[in-house]
Amino acid sequence: MRLSRKAKGEYQVEVSKDYDPLKIEPRWQKRWEELGVYRFDREDKKKPTYVIDTPPPYPSGEFHMGTALNWTYFDIVARYKRMRGFNVLFPQGWDCHGLPTEVQVEKRYGIRKGDLPPEKFRKRCIKLTEENIAHMREEMDSLGFSIDWSTEYRTMDPDYYRRTQLSFVQLYKRGLIYRGEHPVNWCPRCETAIADAEVEYEDREATISYIKFKLHGEDGYLTIATTRPEYLPACVVVAVYPGDKRYKKHVGKKLEVPPLGQVVGLIEDHEVDPEFGTGVVMVCTFGDKTDVRWVKRHKLPVVKLIDEKGNMSEAAGKYAGLTLEECKRAIVGDLRKAGLLAKQEKLAQSVGACWRCETPVEILTKPQWFMRVLDLKDKVIEGAKRVRWVPDHMRQRLIDWAESMDWDWVISRQRIFATPIPAWYCTGCREPVVAEERQLPVTPAKDKPPVERCPKCGNESFEPERDVLDTWMDSSITIAVHAGWPELDRRLFPADLQPNGTDIIRTWDYYLLVRHLALLGEVPYRTVLVNGMVFGEDGRKMSKSLGNYVDTTMARGKYGTDALRQWAAIGASTGSDIPFNWKDVDFGHRFMRKFWNAARFAGPHLNAKIAGLGPKKLKFRPVDRWILSRLNRLIEQTTGWLEDFQFNRALGAIQTFVWHELCDMYIEEVKHRLYGDDPTADAARYALYHVMLTAAKLLAPFTPHFSEEIYQTHFARDHPYPSVHVSSWPEVNKKFIDESAERAGELTNLIVGALRQFKSERKMALSRELPSVEIYASSGEVAKRLKEVGDDIAGTMRVGKLKIKVGKPKLAERVLAIEPELAKLGPRLRADAKLIVQALREAKPEDLAKRLAKGKIKLRAGGKRFELTPEDVRVIKETASAGRKVGVIDIQEPALTILIVSS
RNA sequence: GGGCCCGUGGUCUAGUGGUUAUGACGUCGCCUUGACAUGGCGAAGUUCCGGGGUUCGAAUCCCCGCGGGCCCA
Numbered sequence: 001m002r003l004s005r006k007a008k009g010e011y012q013v014e015v016s017k018d019y020d021p022l023k024i025e026p027r028w029q030k031r032w033e034e035l036g037v038y039r040f041d042r043e044d045k046k047k048p049t050y051v052i053d054t055p056p057p058y059p060s061g062e063f064h065m066g067t068a069l070n071w072t073y074f075d076i077v078a079r080y081k082r083m084r085g086f087n088v089l090f091p092q093g094w095d096c097h098g099l100p101t102e103v104q105v106e107k108r109y110g111i112r113k114g115d116l117p118p119e120k121f122r123k124r125c126i127k128l129t130e131e132n133i134a135h136m137r138e139e140m141d142s143l144g145f146s147i148d149w150s151t152e153y154r155t156m157d158p159d160y161y162r163r164t165q166l167s168f169v170q171l172y173k174r175g176l177i178y179r180g181e182h183p184v185n186w187c188p189r190c191e192t193a194i195a196d197a198e199v200e201y202e203d204r205e206a207t208i209s210y211i212k213f214k215l216h217g218e219d220g221y222l223t224i225a226t227t228r229p230e231y232l233p234a235c236v237v238v239a240v241y242p243g244d245k246r247y248k249k250h251v252g253k254k255l256e257v258p259p260l261g262q263v264v265g266l267i268e269d270h271e272v273d274p275e276f277g278t279g280v281v282m283v284c285t286f287g288d289k290t291d292v293r294w295v296k297r298h299k300l301p302v303v304k305l306i307d308e309k310g311n312m313s314e315a316a317g318k319y320a321g322l323t324l325e326e327c328k329r330a331i332v333g334d335l336r337k338a339g340l341l342a343k344q345e346k347l348a349q350s351v352g353a354c355w356r357c358e359t360p361v362e363i364l365t366k367p368q369w370f371m372r373v374l375d376l377k378d379k380v381i382e383g384a385k386r387v388r389w390v391p392d393h394m395r396q397r398l399i400d401w402a403e404s405m406d407w408d409w410v411i412s413r414q415r416i417f418a419t420p421i422p423a424w425y426c427t428g429c430r431e432p433v434v435a436e437e438r439q440l441p442v443t444p445a446k447d448k449p450p451v452e453r454c455p456k457c458g459n460e461s462f463e464p465e466r467d468v469l470d471t472w473m474d475s476s477i478t479i480a481v482h483a484g485w486p487e488l489d490r491r492l493f494p495a496d497l498q499p500n501g502t503d504i505i506r507t508w509d510y511y512l513l514v515r516h517l518a519l520l521g522e523v524p525y526r527t528v529l530v531n532g533m534v535f536g537e538d539g540r541k542m543s544k545s546l547g548n549y550v551d552t553t554m555a556r557g558k559y560g561t562d563a564l565r566q567w568a569a570i571g572a573s574t575g576s577d578i579p580f581n582w583k584d585v586d587f588g589h590r591f592m593r594k595f596w597n598a599a600r601f602a603g604p605h606l607n608a609k610i611a612g613l614g615p616k617k618l619k620f621r622p623v624d625r626w627i628l629s630r631l632n633r634l635i636e637q638t639t640g641w642l643e644d645f646q647f648n649r650a651l652g653a654i655q656t657f658v659w660h661e662l663c664d665m666y667i668e669e670v671k672h673r674l675y676g677d678d679p680t681a682d683a684a685r686y687a688l689y690h691v692m693l694t695a696a697k698l699l700a701p702f703t704p705h706f707s708e709e710i711y712q713t714h715f716a717r718d719h720p721y722p723s724v725h726v727s728s729w730p731e732v733n734k735k736f737i738d739e740s741a742e743r744a745g746e747l748t749n750l751i752v753g754a755l756r757q758f759k760s761e762r763k764m765a766l767s768r769e770l771p772s773v774e775i776y777a778s779s780g781e782v783a784k785r786l787k788e789v790g791d792d793i794a795g796t797m798r799v800g801k802l803k804i805k806v807g808k809p810k811l812a813e814r815v816l817a818i819e820p821e822l823a824k825l826g827p828r829l830r831a832d833a834k835l836i837v838q839a840l841r842e843a844k845p846e847d848l849a850k851r852l853a854k855g856k857i858k859l860r861a862g863g864k865r866f867e868l869t870p871e872d873v874r875v876i877k878e879t880a881s882a883g884r885k886v887g888v889i890d891i892q893e894p895a896l897t898i899l900i901v902s903s
Numbered sequence: 904g905g906g907c908c909c910g911u912g913g914u915c916u917a918g919u920g921g922u923u924a925u926g927a928c929g930u931c932g933c934c935u936u937g938a939c940a941u942g943g944c945g946a947a948g949u950u951c952c953g954g955g956g957u958u959c960g961a962a963u964c965c966c967c968g969c970g971g972g973c974c975c976a
Contacts, residue, residue, distance in 0.1 A: 015938095017938085017939080018939090018941075201975080201976075289976090350976085391908095393907060393908070394907085396906070396907060397906080397907065397973095397974065397975090399906095400905085400906055400907080400974085400975075401974085401975075404905095404906095404975070404976075502908095502973070502974075503973085503974080505974080506974075506975080532973090533972095533973075535972095539915090539972095570916095570917095570926095570927090571915090571916085572916080572917095573916090573917075573918095575908090576908080576909085577908090577909095577972070577973075579915075581915070581927095581928090583914095583915080583927070583928050583929095584915090584927075584928090586928085587927060587928080589941090590941075590942095593939070593941070593942095594938090594939070594942090596938085596939085597938040597939035597942085598938060598939080599938080600938050600939080601937095601938030601939080602938080603938090648916090648917075649917080649918095652917070652925085652926070655926090656925090656926075663938085663939090664943085664944090667938080668936080668943095671936080671937080675937070753944090753945095756943095756944055756945075757944080757945060757946090759933090759934085759944080759945095760932085760933055760934075760944055760945045760946090761932095761933085761945080761946095762933095763932090763933055763934080764933090764934080765933095765934055765935080765936075766934060766936050766943080766944065767934090767935090767936045767937095768934095768936095798936090892923095893923095
């Protein structure tokens, strides 16, 4: 862009022919950061606040397209709300702790977690995390997200995990966190407990074995079916469905469990599926979650069969030390030898696996820390009902999840890179001692407990808790942390918006809700905005192994981030899954180019003085009133849709307006006025100024860089705002909404369109002049409206003389020629076809047409007789009115006839 | 096995009771209109997965079936 002063105080703007996003976008990103347009102003107590609690991403180092979709939604909202006058808090955090980073560190250095002292291992994790964050930050800036980096937080920083520990201490004091020994999901590879939310189910093919259990003290066997024979040594009871006729007589008897031969009872339980296998099931500690319920319900003993690495314990007898898989093979082999393996079948089964390493989870009991979430179930569900969900049906997902909870949340992990649990144990009586609030943050391995003696037994020696907290304990208090908790700034709590993907409703939305309810007794967010998952172009889930993976750097590399953001906004309705689509990205770019060129055309006419004139001082033509009315409706619609988070509809409406109403119609319809000395030219300039500025503003949340470039190139010199993003959102001016103007505009467009089609059909250049056109209206009222827009039509379509009349034109049809359809006649008549052609040429066309109208024509040619049907020929006619050759266009609604007089 | 969502021209997609059913991509024809040929104008193409029902009226509501997706067990 270059500005140079022209005479008379007007600007001549030299604008490049094409819009180059790859050059322009980084420039604005840098400028916005300098201007601080994204800063949340903590000192400002006047403006209303708008708080977006963004889910802190895991710093894996890669920015996924799904995350880009996520953040685009947040960013559209943030930018829109800023323009609406809100003091917007759009923070950015990093959910640093957890297994994936440990796994990455283990891989990078070729070690396991126990190979290094914890502090050293932790340092390597921090280093890797910092590298990853740096990459991702850069990418987020390139994607144009209006994040306020002054609010950046990292859950691994002492100032953050101090609060995580504080929340632990407070909930412990209130009895909502407790230490207990319950079965938990256990990943043998990662050697840690994991929560239900971290277990993912995969379909696998399993083998089901039918195994004979001898009746104790009598002859005969019962056959049980199991997919996990390695658990036989931990079988504590056998169960059947109550009243199952096959087994009724055996209930209460004893059975011998192979291969170790322990003797167990046979009981009835309603959870046994009589259809599965033989209807007899062995209960082991613990093969799956049902076993856990059975053990509890029937007060059964627990055999600790598996150790923390997933190997068989001493309880497995001669199988001790084997891995699960080895044990399975050994036991099946032994059973087969002993004749106790009745048969084996294949079975499709879904297996719970660790979300991070895909190792199948086992169920172990070990002392762990738990949060009492089951007690909060009703409050969570009630809270979820009060929140606004976009789309609405997502609420049900959270309710279903909360209702399905059957274990308390295990919050301790046997890992290293995480928030330390602020607790110690008395070496005498094992009583846990939890840190005092004033001590925090603490690292128990280095710091001292808050008491000198055990409050229970008086012992003076303690050992630190070495377990750490589930990473969800860190991230589930972000909303309180943004609001300054423990001193809560009520302007920032609850958050206005809680946006995230469908996949983390059960984790992120749930944990936020349950933790803030426990801690503060309040629902922490007002609205949850849910986005769908991003699929590859082939409609399948995007993944590197499927080869349909596109990363964000690639996706924005072609046309910049504004084009990509348009795909994100318009690719699907809010909450629906969305396939990545290069065509949408291309279209986004073409749209900006279109707008860019329209602005380039309008540039010399964009004059603030004219734009500032009162409408009364201008001579508006109907098309001006039409576009201004349409513009104000667009503001109304776009605003409503943004309030409802319907991004696809908002952007779609703007695109359609700009491309089809502004560019295709309006600009074409005012060119003739702008080029001459038309006294109404300033009215068109007024409309162009307001329409283009407003459209650029409406687009600002979607295409921030493009809108800024348009604003800076054409409008900034007249306005006090240093950036379009701190300008005000367009207001609807109801005075401009005018139905009769819209009807007049539509009538103009209708006739312009019809004349364009007429020219197109006759292969005429659009610029070709039409010397004389007559429009016949069916009523005086339509004729009156036509007269109002006559000059616009004539000017746009280059009509020399335009006459408007009431009534119907007198039309006469003249047959010019009857031509043979040789495609039909040729195959039928062969060589004789030539004779027909000759005969048709010689006959009088009018006569032939009359005879044809009655049916068939009989012809004599070259001494032969022929008969022709209407299908065999084409009648070439021309229409005439008052002796002049005319083209005719009939329009149904409103009833019009247009005559294009050509001679 | 449960919950939720979806099934619209060749492809993707908007649209939750009344529209000539939206738009994009693709296809075809035409046009250098003084912003844009990386453009413009125009055309063809679907009757809304199948069946039944409610209604004056259904792509839109209800039921059944078929197909797909997501989440969970």
